[in-house]
Amino acid sequence: MTATAAGTGTGTGQRGDGIGYYGRPVLHDPVWKKEVPLYLFTGGLAGASSVLAAGGRLTGRPGLARAARRAAFGGTLVSPALLITDLGRPSRFANMLRVVRPTSPMNMGAWLLSLYAPAAGAAAALDALGALPRVGGVADASAGVLGSLLTTYTGVLLADTAVPAWHEAGRDLPFVFAGSAAASAGAAAAILGPPPEAGPARRLALAGFAAEQAALRRLEGRLDPVVAAAYRDGPAARYLKAARWLGVAGGVTLALAGERRRRAVAGGALLLASAVATRFAIFKAGFQSAGDPAATIVPQRARVRS
């Protein structure tokens, strides 16, 4: 770190201070724990699987639709548990539904999950029971629409903070999560579904992974280099690299799997692991960004000067 003269607006001017107030962060670190990136994964898997289930029903693929509904139901069971565990006062989780507040993506997400979960649950249950096919169709459609939003609102959840690496990526994070969740839904359906109907699942997995990687590239490219550093260094960069290679390996395995289930399971598992790594990369980038006073100060200072 280099010292700067007093009044130049970058530091206290003392030797070894770094930027700002003795190089200390301006922002507090987020207090969220590993449950949050895991939820970003399970919520996305559930939501995108419901979209795939609706697509499977509409195109006459009952086996594919059933597999996707089961994946969605699994994600739906786990997601609220993860969110409640992460609270500082878990017993007060119901306070989330005390108000309706559009400026709080977390509040909107709580309402969304409260509407989506019964729809996804009903779709899976009616399918398993073979009962009320028409109601099942309505459940599939509702879960599909709500699920698509459940998949992408989480990008806004992170972006609606003062953390530069999240906030400045607000236009791109929903697309990263949409692509990643599509890959997960395709992978899960390829694992769980009947191989003869797995074609769409494989195609969705590959296209979703490609979309996720393209959105990540766009995200990094649009950020101020001082802010983008959070994605290029440290644990975030390592998770991103892991996500990329797990995804490539999974995609190739799945593409060559044909109707061989073992290969489909292996490829799908690699793609699911890749999606988890992507969520942890973005989660970690937020902590790195909040802890870096330059990421907060430099772009703001440039704004004030311009």
Added chain:
Amino acid sequence: MSTTELQPRVGFFTDTSICIGCKACEVACKEWNDVPEERHGFSGTSYDNSGRLGANRWRHVAFVEQPAPPQRNGDGQLRWLMSSDVCKHCDRAACLEVCPTGALFRTEFGTVVVQEDVCNGCGYCVPACPFGVIDQRAGDGRVWKCTLCYDRIKVGGEPACSQACPTKSIQFGPLALLHSRAAERVEALRKDGQPGARLYGADHGDGVGGMGAFFLLLDEPEVYGLPPDPVVTTRDLPGMWRAAGAAAAALAALVAAAVAGGRR
């Protein structure tokens, strides 16, 4: 801001040019509000060993040791800048706007306060605050910050920190009055050969709509650990929601393309 204020909007004017770094405000705040103690060692950088604002520190005195501007003293001289930081009680408060439970609310005085019986410790307000003020208390799970002594001002008193301040560096009162007093003070300091004197947070056109606690500083805000151009994160929320909607549509399109192909 709400248009149905029952009281004139009140706040703090912290004139850092007369702060002597005594930390009486930190102590008075802790005593009155029963804020838990913290263990901390030497920072090794200055006389500031209490670090920063957080769940257990609602006033924090920054202590800057820096080369003096040449026009004041000879080269090689040092000067000390001291400033008592506090929650800004923003006009557009990110903590309040992102709070999913309504635990954070706007009082009749225009201040921002956490209802501790409602907060469920989701932690959303923590990274939302552009100043790094509000934080979660370890072992408690809920978030805590300055209340501008809501209990004291409700009965006509003044906050503990401003009452304890021996130099009147921290002044409490109706914001309109404090603003005019601050403008005069900046003018006087500049005439007195302090060209770096400036107000921070007194402009209602800034990114947080003006601050209920504003400051007179002698150097750039970041020197004191304050962000130079804070913006309430929710200002950009409409564009983010549009992106989420577009991404949801893109997801549906990806699935449609995948199922539109052949059966295999």
